[in-house]
Amino acid sequence: MAYDVNGTTVEHDEEGYITNLSDWSEDLAKVIADQEEINMTDEHWAVVNFLRDYYEEYQIAPAVRVLIKAIKKEMGPEVGNNKYMYELFPYGPAKQACKIAGLPKPTGCV
Template sequence: MADTIDVNGKQIAVDEEGYLANLNDWEPGVAEVMSKQDNIDLTDEHWDIIKFLREYYEEYQIAPAVRVLTKAVGKKMGKDKGNSKYLYSLFPYGPAKQACRFAGLPKPTGCV
């Protein structure tokens, strides 16, 4: 994977796994570019989770692992969305790992 991604003509640095090198570089275009790399068309459901993750990170300064994410989403958005089946349907490469990358967050703790 490249060490930069092109977002609206701007080169943004990423690490070897594709996570943003600088969290302040995030903008919605980052998620668009990363989702295209993963062959995912972002829907409102994806954006709900991405926005949720960004708010969560702002509050707790940590990217949640999958179990924590599932529980927190369930609390805020309801049981129909707070389950791994729903989250994996949106982010097949791992809801915590992939969604955090799209959201411009660091790799979640406990993710391999």
């Protein structure tokens, strides 16, 4: 199973998470977002970039409440709240945003 990004293929697992984290690119993120029926806005990118930075620093994808707390601190309560996060990523901010960010499925995420 693979995504097609401008003619190159990027392997992913049965749930759509990419196999090799270093395969990620912004173009790939757009391809995954399309598949998830998400139109990437600045707010979407802010969350995705936050997740990538968090993973780079701590080697884990944060739990949803950790993500929301951090986004709230960084970007304010209008963005950093549960409702808004689910508007951005209807199938779950951690799960769906992590997939677009090219991270493994979060630990404990069901």
